[in-house]
Amino acid sequence: MKIIIGSKNPAKVNAVLEIFPAYTVINMDAASSVSAQPFSDEETREGAVNRALECVQKNPNTLGVGLEGGVMYVEDQLYLCNWGALVDQERNIYTASGARIPLPEKINTELKKGHELGDVMDQFAKKQEVRKKEGAIGVFTNELVTRKEMFVHIIKLLRGQWEFHNRF
Numbered sequence: 001m002k003i004i005i006g007s008k009n010p011a012k013v014n015a016v017l018e019i020f021p022a023y024t025v026i027n028m029d030a031a032s033s034v035s036a037q038p039f040s041d042e043e044t045r046e047g048a049v050n051r052a053l054e055c056v057q058k059n060p061n062t063l064g065v066g067l068e069g070g071v072m073y074v075e076d077q078l079y080l081c082n083w084g085a086l087v088d089q090e091r092n093i094y095t096a097s098g099a100r101i102p103l104p105e106k107i108n109t110e111l112k113k114g115h116e117l118g119d120v121m122d123q124f125a126k127k128q129e130v131r132k133k134e135g136a137i138g139v140f141t142n143e144l145v146t147r148k149e150m151f152v153h154i155i156k157l158l159r160g161q162w163e164f165h166n167r168f
């Protein structure tokens with residue numbers, strides 16, 4: 001059986017490969033159809049669902065996975081948030097979110113100017129393509145939790161819900 005992941009970002013693709021080792025994993029660009037920088041749980045979740053749906057629509061009889069990164073506020077504090085969606089052949093939609101950590105005020109200021117977190121993180125960490133490697137969560141947890149590891153947990157939550165639904 002095939003799984004289509006709606007992203008070519010290695011942090012996302014490698015997480016799917018780890019949790020679905022028996023499957024053929026294919027990656028494709030899928031549109032989130034939300035802002036390049038989602039700013040709420042709702043918008044980030046919608047981006048993940050849109051990506052997963054597009055994967056299954058373009059590849060019937062497969063499982064589609066969408067993973068989306070965003071930020072959200074709890075009161076005045078900006079947090080990193082991530083969402084995942086899995087869509088099966090019957091178009092059942094399973095969703096789950098990942099761990100969230102607060103982001104420094106400096107990052108909040110840059111995002112409010114309209115910059116994307118990916119670019120802001122590269123500047124902040126003085127590195128390149130942080131979003132494809134340890135991610136913001138890796139930078140701010142001293143790499144105890146990497147972006148891939150955070151997505152691994154989300155995909156476990158998706159796979160587990162899908163298995164529970166199909167348990168008999």
Ligand SMILES: O=P(O)(O)OP(=O)(O)OP(=O)(O)OC[C@H]1O[C@@H](n2cnc3c(O)ncnc32)[C@H](O)[C@@H]1O
Nearest residue numbers: 007009036068069070116117118121131135136137
């Ligand atoms: O190729 P895609 O799948 O689009 O992967 P992406 O890295 O762009 O990731 P998202 O579109 O899901 O994330 C939306 C924006 O937030 C950024 N972002 C989200 N989480 C991040 C993280 O942990 N580290 C760095 N940038 C992150 C990302 O670079 C985008 O600017």
Ligand SMILES: [Mg+2]
Nearest residue numbers: 032036069118
């Ligand atoms: Mg993106």
